[in-house]
Amino acid sequence: MTYKTPFTKWLELESGKVKDPVLVQQRHLSDLKGLFYDAEAEAERLRDNPLIYEVYLAYDGEAQEGQLGYSTTLIYPGKVGDEYFFTKGHYHAKGDRAELYYCLKGEGYLLMQSPNGAVNAQFMSAGAGSYVPPYWGHRTVNTGQERFVFLAVYPADAGYDYGTIAENGFASLMVEKDGKAALVSNPNFSRS
Ligand code: M6P
Numbered sequence: 001m002t003y004k005t006p007f008t009k010w011l012e013l014e015s016g017k018v019k020d021p022v023l024v025q026q027r028h029l030s031d032l033k034g035l036f037y038d039a040e041a042e043a044e045r046l047r048d049n050p051l052i053y054e055v056y057l058a059y060d061g062e063a064q065e066g067q068l069g070y071s072t073t074l075i076y077p078g079k080v081g082d083e084y085f086f087t088k089g090h091y092h093a094k095g096d097r098a099e100l101y102y103c104l105k106g107e108g109y110l111l112m113q114s115p116n117g118a119v120n121a122q123f124m125s126a127g128a129g130s131y132v133p134p135y136w137g138h139r140t141v142n143t144g145q146e147r148f149v150f151l152a153v154y155p156a157d158a159g160y161d162y163g164t165i166a167e168n169g170f171a172s173l174m175v176e177k178d179g180k181a182a183l184v185s186n187p188n189f190s191r192s
C-alpha cells in the first residue's frame, strides 16, 4: 500500500485560476462547434473565435478509484446570438459518479439532464454549493456580466462522456430574453 502525500493548491478567487496548475485547458468557440443552437450566429462568431472558458486542474494524481479530482472553471461573459457562453457539458464515463460545484465568483446556471428526460437548472452565485447526482449530464452557463468561476470536485475516476451531448445536444438552453436570462427547450435536441 502506498499513501498519497497530502497537498494544497491555492485558488485565486478574483481571477478564478489555480496557482501552479497541473493543466490548463482553454476552450474556444471552435472547440464547441455545433453546440450553440443558432448555427448562423455561431458561424458569424467563429470568425473571431472567442475564448469561452478555461479549466485549471488542481488535482495532481492518477484517475484512481477513491481519489478526488478538482479544478476551477472560469467562463467568460458573452453570447452566441442570444445564447449565453457555456461549457461543453458531459456525462461521466462512469455514470454512477457524482460531482460538487462551489461557486466562487460571478453568476450563472448549472444545467442538468437525467437519462430518463428530466431537466434541472440550479442558479449559482458566490457561495452556492450545487450537487450533480450520479447519471445526470451537466453543463454550466455564464448569465452574468463578469466571469463566472466555480470549483468542481469529483471522483478522480469519473471520466468524460462528451459524445452523447455532441450527438443529441442539451435539452435546455439559457438565452437572453427581454434583458434577462431565460431557460428554454432546445429546438435541436434529440433523445437517443
Ligand atoms: C468542471 C468539471 C471538469 C470539467 C469542466 C468543464 O471543472 O466538471 O471536470 O472538465 O468543468 O466542463 P466540460 O468538461 O464539460 O467542458
Ligand code: ZN
Binding pocket: 090, 091, 092, 099, 138, 154, 158
Ligand atoms: Zn462532471
